[in-house]
Amino acid sequence: MSAIEAITVPKWGLTMTEGTLTEWLIDEGDLVAVGDAVADMETSKIVNTVESNVAGTFRRIVAHPGDTLEIAALLGVVADTDTSEEEIDAFIQSYVPESVAQTDLLGSGSDDTAEAATHVDAHTAVKEESKPQAPTNAALDALADGEDDSDVHASRYARQVAEQYNVNLHNVKATGRNNRISKADVIAAIQAAGGHIAAVVVDKTATAEPHRSTQNDSKVKATAVARRLAMKLGINLYDCRVSGSHGRVCKADVEAANALLNGAPVTLAAIATGAIEQAQATPEFEETPMSGMRKTIASRLQESKQQAPHFRLVIDCQIDQLSALRKQLNDAHPGVKISVNDFIVKATAMALVKSPEVNVQFDGENIRRFKHADVSVAVALESGLITPIVKKADALNLTEISNEVRSLATRAKAGTLQPDDFIGGTFCISNLGMFGIKQFDAIINPPQAGIMAVGAGEKRVVVDGNDTRVATVVTLSASFDHRVVDGAVGAQFMTDLKRFIENPALMLA
Amino acid sequence: MKQYDVMVVGGGPGGYVAAIRAAQLGLKTALVEKKHLGGICLNWGCIPTKALLKGAEVAHTLENLSLYGFSADNVQFDIKGLVKHSRDVSARLTSGIDYLMKKNGIDVIDGFARVVGKCELSVESGTQGSSVSETRYRADHIIIATGARPRSLPGIEPDGEQVWTYFDAMVPEKLPKSLLVIGSGAIGVEFASLYRDLGVEVTVVEVLDQMMPVEDAEVSAFATKKFKQRGIVVKTGTKVESINKSVEGVTCLLIDKNGNSEEVVVEKVLLSAGIQGNIENIGMETLGVETDRSFIKTDEWCRTNVVGLYAIGDVSGPPCLAHKASHEGVICVEKLAGVAGVHPLDKSNVPACTYSRPQVASVGMTEAQARASGRGIKVGRFNFQSNSKALAIGEAEGFVKTLFDQDSGELLGAHMIGPEVTEQIQGFGIAQALEGTEQQLMHTVFAHPTLSEAMHEAVLDACGQALHQ
Numbered sequence: 009m010s011a012i013e014a015i016t017v018p019k020w021g022l023t024m025t026e027g028t029l030t031e032w033l034i035d036e037g038d039l040v041a042v043g044d045a046v047a048d049m050e051t052s053k054i055v056n057t058v059e060s061n062v063a064g065t066f067r068r069i070v071a072h073p074g075d076t077l078e079i080a081a082l083l084g085v086v087a088d089t090d091t092s093e094e095e096i097d098a099f100i101q102s103y104v105p106e107s108v109a110q111t112d113l114l115g116s117g118s119d120d121t122a123e124a125a126t127h128v129d130a131h132t133a134v135k136e137e138s139k140p141q142a143p144t145n146a147a148l149d150a151l152a153d154g155e156d157d158s159d160v161h162a163s164r165y166a167r168q169v170a171e172q173y174n175v176n177l178h179n180v181k182a183t184g185r186n187n188r189i190s191k192a193d194v195i196a197a198i199q200a201a202g203g204h205i206a207a208v209v210v211d212k213t214a215t216a217e218p219h220r221s222t223q224n225d226s227k228v229k230a231t232a233v234a235r236r237l238a239m240k241l242g243i244n245l246y247d248c249r250v251s252g253s254h255g256r257v258c259k260a261d262v263e264a265a266n267a268l269l270n271g272a273p274v275t276l277a278a279i280a281t282g283a284i285e286q287a288q289a290t291p292e293f294e295e296t297p298m299s300g301m302r303k304t305i306a307s308r309l310q311e312s313k314q315q316a317p318h319f320r321l322v323i324d325c326q327i328d329q330l331s332a333l334r335k336q337l338n339d340a341h342p343g344v345k346i347s348v349n350d351f352i353v354k355a356t357a358m359a360l361v362k363s364p365e366v367n368v369q370f371d372g373e374n375i376r377r378f379k380h381a382d383v384s385v386a387v388a389l390e391s392g393l394i395t396p397i398v399k400k401a402d403a404l405n406l407t408e409i410s411n412e413v414r415s416l417a418t419r420a421k422a423g424t425l426q427p428d429d430f431i432g433g434t435f436c437i438s439n440l441g442m443f444g445i446k447q448f449d450a451i452i453n454p455p456q457a458g459i460m461a462v463g464a465g466e467k468r469v470v471v472d473g474n475d476t477r478v479a480t481v482v483t484l485s486a487s488f489d490h491r492v493v494d495g496a497v498g499a500q501f502m503t504d505l506k507r508f509i510e511n512p513a514l515m516l517a
Numbered sequence: 518m519k520q521y522d523v524m525v526v527g528g529g530p531g532g533y534v535a536a537i538r539a540a541q542l543g544l545k546t547a548l549v550e551k552k553h554l555g556g557i558c559l560n561w562g563c564i565p566t567k568a569l570l571k572g573a574e575v576a577h578t579l580e581n582l583s584l585y586g587f588s589a590d591n592v593q594f595d596i597k598g599l600v601k602h603s604r605d606v607s608a609r610l611t612s613g614i615d616y617l618m619k620k621n622g623i624d625v626i627d628g629f630a631r632v633v634g635k636c637e638l639s640v641e642s643g644t645q646g647s648s649v650s651e652t653r654y655r656a657d658h659i660i661i662a663t664g665a666r667p668r669s670l671p672g673i674e675p676d677g678e679q680v681w682t683y684f685d686a687m688v689p690e691k692l693p694k695s696l697l698v699i700g701s702g703a704i705g706v707e708f709a710s711l712y713r714d715l716g717v718e719v720t721v722v723e724v725l726d727q728m729m730p731v732e733d734a735e736v737s738a739f740a741t742k743k744f745k746q747r748g749i750v751v752k753t754g755t756k757v758e759s760i761n762k763s764v765e766g767v768t769c770l771l772i773d774k775n776g777n778s779e780e781v782v783v784e785k786v787l788l789s790a791g792i793q794g795n796i797e798n799i800g801m802e803t804l805g806v807e808t809d810r811s812f813i814k815t816d817e818w819c820r821t822n823v824v825g826l827y828a829i830g831d832v833s834g835p836p837c838l839a840h841k842a843s844h845e846g847v848i849c850v851e852k853l854a855g856v857a858g859v860h861p862l863d864k865s866n867v868p869a870c871t872y873s874r875p876q877v878a879s880v881g882m883t884e885a886q887a888r889a890s891g892r893g894i895k896v897g898r899f900n901f902q903s904n905s906k907a908l909a910i911g912e913a914e915g916f917v918k919t920l921f922d923q924d925s926g927e928l929l930g931a932h933m934i935g936p937e938v939t940e941q942i943q944g945f946g947i948a949q950a951l952e953g954t955e956q957q958l959m960h961t962v963f964a965h966p967t968l969s970e971a972m973h974e975a976v977l978d979a980c981g982q983a984l985h986q
Contacts, residue, residue, distance in 0.1 A: 345635040419855030
């Protein structure tokens with residue numbers, strides 16, 4: 009099925025309505041790739057080069073130098089080599105300029121920017137991939153022989169290809185109009201001698217689709233690895249440069265083609281020099297995909313911040329008595345290592361039971377009040393964060409809370425927590441005290457309605473009546489969801505909490 | 518202070534396995550070893566002794582060359598060559614453990630570790646002479662796997678010269694003319710068998726009434742008979758009261774349970790009367806860790822009475838076997854990491870192997886224990902004399918005994934003595950692990966001709982269906 013495509017007058021600049029064709033850069037019979045320079049045109053503002061946005065063989069010149077046409081008008085026709093002349097005639101007759109061609113190719117800039125448009129030279133815009141290694145082939149070698157060919161009648165394009173593949177134009181048979189050697193002729197000569205041509209690659213990335221060869225590539229010389237890899241990646245060996253030994257496509261060539269055709273676009277210069285591999289080897293950044301945990305944290309906390317109106321209450325607690333009690337317990341009882349945080353968990357659980365409006369889960373519509381305080385404790389992992397729950401913390405004693413928190417932390421690190429262990433809870437405690445953080449504000453974990461951020465216990469000067477003294481103080485900063493917890497309720501909770509922490513004997517009662 | 522999730526003290530088969538399992542579970546793990554990875558097992562125990570015993574096997578084969586049509590004269594033996602072979606094997610395996618540590622991302626810390634507080638370790642590095650540095654570490658979980666060492670008897674202390682422990686017996690400069698082995702557990706019996714095959718006069722002295730006291734009585738009796746046939750003097754129910762070292766050798770005063778005394782003069786004495794746990798200087802007293810004689814007390818999950826402190830392997834008590842240590846390592850770590858479906862170690866499923874000649878291997882209850890339990894039992898026996906492979910290889914001394922619960926068909930115990938039984942006992946271990954019955958064992962097809970068929974026949978015999986006897 010032959011596809012017939014149109015080369016049309018492009019739109020440069022917002023105000024351009026028409027342009028004049030000054031010169032064709034290709035000839036009928038030439039192979040055209042997307043982005044190839046095909047003609048020079050001039051408008052009232054600039055002279056610029058028309059680039060093809062289709063690929064195939066240039067079959068018919070429609071507009072001639074000197075013709076002035078409106079934007080989107082037909083300049084020439086590109087099709088397969090086996091499309092008949094009659095079909096092309098029919099195409100030209102029925103051609104209607106498409107509105108899509110009226111898109112401003114120079115972008116949203118004004119006509120001023122059009123001045124800055126680069127005049128893209130045929131040599132630079134249309135680049136072959138790096139020179140293939142000279143194959144050890146007598147016929148090919150012979151192609152290079154001959155007298156100076158600079159006056160041989162050949163299209164600029166053909167000359168460029170010939171230069172690149174070290175072909176003397178005297179050795180090329182012209183099949184185009186006026187005995188002019190076209191690019192296709194040069195390519196045919198090379199292939200007839202046993203070489204092969206890498207497909208044309210463009211450095212326009214935004215709009216163009218790289219050319220993909222559909223030729224049967226089983227005769228292309230390639231290493232076994234390259235061939236298999238190409239098959240796996242869906243790459244045609246004709247689309248690969250040739251840099252392997254003995255004139256073969258090698259693995260690196262297939263990978264470069266893959267990067268271009270299947271992956272991120274790369275500049276021609278990089279392909280040409282092989283710098284692409286170096287660039288890929290030492291990138292300035294490393295993309296890391298988001299892990300499941302990361303994605304969950306990201307979406308849940310964003311949702312929480314956006315949905316829940318957070319308000320904060322801060323309170324300082326003196327923990328000298330608590331520390332003394334802690335030391336006493338730890339010294340006397342080898343089977344347990346109670347931390348300050350364990351005390352805070354206990355105190356929080358007790359305060360939650362006293363303020364049932366805080367000990368809730370809220371899903372946006374329904375509030376659930378829980379009989380017991382299921383306190384979540386934030387555990388930092390290498391890969392993120394998790395909040396396992398100390399269930400019914402109000403009913404556990406300090407030893408039980410301490411051992412449970414230890415066990416949950418280890419299981420969190422080993423990844424053996426069950427969903428039941430960390431989904432739910434009625435309140436959360438997050439402690440960054442071990443990092444020396446004085447105070448911070450945490451984000452509520454839905455469906456909970458509050459979270460408490462615990463800072464480091466540090467010696468501070470406190471006021472006692474009219475005197476000052478030094479005490480060990482820890483700052484607690486709680487965030488509450490104002491949809492379900494009001495200021496006074498939160499404040500009462502914090503007051504109770506402070507009382508338990510500063511009078512730790514109450515936690516043993 | 519550097520922080521780890523798990524720190525293991527001791528790099529033997531208990532310690533290094535625990536460390537590997539912890540690392541596999543994603544826990545940040547470090548292992549502290551003061552001397553050599555692989556511990557006693559790899560360096561001064563299981564492995565080098567098996568290498569030496571292979572030499573004994575070769576000596577035995579050389580004694581019987583004519584049976585197979587060979588003759589040889591002027592066969593030379595240099596003990597140093599055999600010792601070198603055993604040391605080479607140890608060195609190779611130690612570097613293998615080193616590789617495993619690296620592969621699993623475990624930090625190996627060279628030094629002597631001491632627990633200085635709950636979840637806190639202090640490690641001393643550097644040898645005497647050069648500067649000793651101390652580093653502290655915090656770990657949520659500390660696993661003590663410091664192993665055990667030979668126990669002395671009052672008045673009988675090892676001196677490395679005339680009174681040996683297994684350390685010395687493993688690297689003799691030259692073969693002694695005579696050797697008296699105190700204690701007939703696996704260690705004593707293996708060395709007795711080894712040295713006898715190398716031409717040494719050996720006497721074994723055991724204070725209990727039965728050589729190899731923990732084995733089934735029938736097996737012990739057979740082993741004793743075979744030892745005596747080989748020219749090993751075996752004195753059971755006898756104690757070494759005292760020893761007297763002199764230039765001529767060691768004079769040992771033996772007293773049996775009837776009060777009769779005897780003096781035996783030997784060149785070397787091997788003290789193999791038990792081992793004691795290495796619990797000194799590692800901070801056990803500081804934390805108030807409960808110990809029982811020389812072993813650390815643990816529950817079924819290898820937990821001590823101190824939070825975050827565990828003990829596995831020889832240091833946590835009998836059976837003092839490498840495979841028990843390894844399994845405890847895995848169970849301890851899986852339990853603390855919250856892995857589902859962990860079961861405590863069933864000590865009755867831990868096999869015991871002795872690599873003497875003949876070899877001894879057993880698992881589960883002895884016949885006496887099975888009968889004492891009051892349940893109805895079925896007993897099966899099969900003699901290697903009736904096993905075609907055993908005859909073909911000229912090693913047909915020994916038997917297999919199986920004990921089944923009459924009601925449930927459960928394999929209560931299996932006892933084997935004879936050729937390569939240490940390699941065969943795992944078959945019975947598998948049956949126990951799977952809680953299989955005698956029926957299932959009967960229906961298992963054993964290849965022919967193998968020594969293992971004796972296992973099958975012993976099972977058949979328990980059901981009164983023996984085919985080949």
